[in-house]
Amino acid sequence: MAGVKTDQRAERYTNTRANRLWIEDRAFHDWYRFVLSFPPHLVRDYLDRFGITKGQCVLDPFCGTGTTLVECRKLGIRCAGAEGNPFAQFAAQVKVDWTPDPEGLLAHAKRVGENALVELEAIGLFDDLLAGMRPIRPDRDKSLRTLPEEQERLLLKGSISPIPLHKTLVLRDHIRYQRDERYYRHELLALAKVLVFAASNLHFGPEVGVGKPKQDALIVPAWLSEISRMSDDLRLVVDRTPVAAQVHLADARQLSSVLEPGSIDAVITSPPYPNEKDYTRTTRLESVVLGFIHNMAELRGVKKGLVRSNTRGVYRGDEDDQWVADNPEIQQLAEAIEARRVALGKDSGFERMYGRVTQLYFGGMARHLADLRQVLRPGAQLAYVVGDQASYLRVMIRTGELLAEIAEALGYEMIGIDLFRTRFATGTREQLREEVVLLRWRGGSE
Secondary structure (H helix, E strand, O other), rough: OOEEEEOHHHHHHOOHHHOOOOOHHHHOOOOOOOOOOOOHHHHHHHHHHHHOOOOOEEEEOOOOOOHHHOOOOOOEEEEEEEEHHHHHHHHHHHHHOOOOOHHHHHHHHHHHHHHHHHHHHOOOOOOOOOOOOOOOOOOOOOOOOOOHOOOOOOEEEEOOOOOHHHHHHHHHHHHHOOOOOOHHHHHHHHHHHHHHHHHHOEEEEOEEEEEOOOOOOHHHHHHHHHHHHHHHHHHHOOOOOOOOOEEEEEOHHHHHHOOOOEEEEEEEEEOOOOOOOOOHHOOOHHHHOOOOOOHHHHHHHHHHHHOOOOHHHHOOOOOOHHHHOOOOHHHOOOOOOOOOOHOOOOOOOOHHHHHHHHHHHHHHHHHHHHHHHHOOOEEEEEEEEEEOOOOOOOEEHHHHHHHHHHHOOOEEEEEEEEEEEEEEEEOEEEEEEEEEEEEEEOOOOO
């Protein structure tokens, strides 16, 4: 296989600093940041390395909450993104929309917040920094707002306590009642951030989980603080003429249906890893509370539009594994995972799918790369941030190497694999590589 691995770019940053959002990068990026996002400085690194200019267009086909797009927007570079998670796509859209007047946004939000506080205080709930939070004294005829049962079942149990949920729903509805199209989406995104990081009981480590319950939390003041930060960032914008930054709600395996042929000069992205993480769980609370997912059927629809990376996202009729049926390395990997499962006596339905989901993952990535060729210009440069995994019963998955081999078989030139950072795997006590796979599309027949 052509190309070499190199560690030189990782030497610029300490391992702990490499994946952090730097203080100087917080503007716009910090409006809402997916916890698994890769950092803006990595995007800048490869925009510079690829020599991308303002006349070119950069694509992030797994754009999440828009790190690549925001960084391109800051630099005045045209960009496009695709994301299958409707809430994440919404967040990315808002983060590249710098048209609101900062003073108007702040003034409108203050009016919304004041009305929400009046409703809360009517039942003895206080959410004011000066008054402080006090025990609820609801009238006998009033009760705390809750989610419909069907939506409640979609959440991790204990995701949010009753009083913070009530406050959030009251504020959400006042944002809707007093909707101003100039500010509505930004106000909703600010509430999403408050919902997760101020109101909820969630904590984020290797997986999303539920921590110690918060009996109460300040919601309106936290939301106004986020709006104020947005307003401060919008004041930095000198030219409000928008740079083209399209964000499509789309399956990364079907990009040719939403992008023009031969329109993309570079790709900088971080696709899902084959790590048994259900990526929809990370944004489940805000997706449900803010109305992006209403029921199990809609959730299932979202999952079906994503590359398969975990057993909870595998469905009858999935056929992406056919794309790698003739790849001996991936077939051997699936067999090793299955042999390990048998040896350990793991017999649950999910565990029996570990081998197949590995095939589906790499097959989905092959399908993505095959379709992507239609929208790339000859000479287009690509950077894929991926990570080695040992989550499937401690069988090592060299994601970057396998992805590079798949790309070469589809006509891409493999330029190299840079080490971005290492991650410590508690299960195997090993350091796992997180890498950037560098490719070039030569052009020509597919």
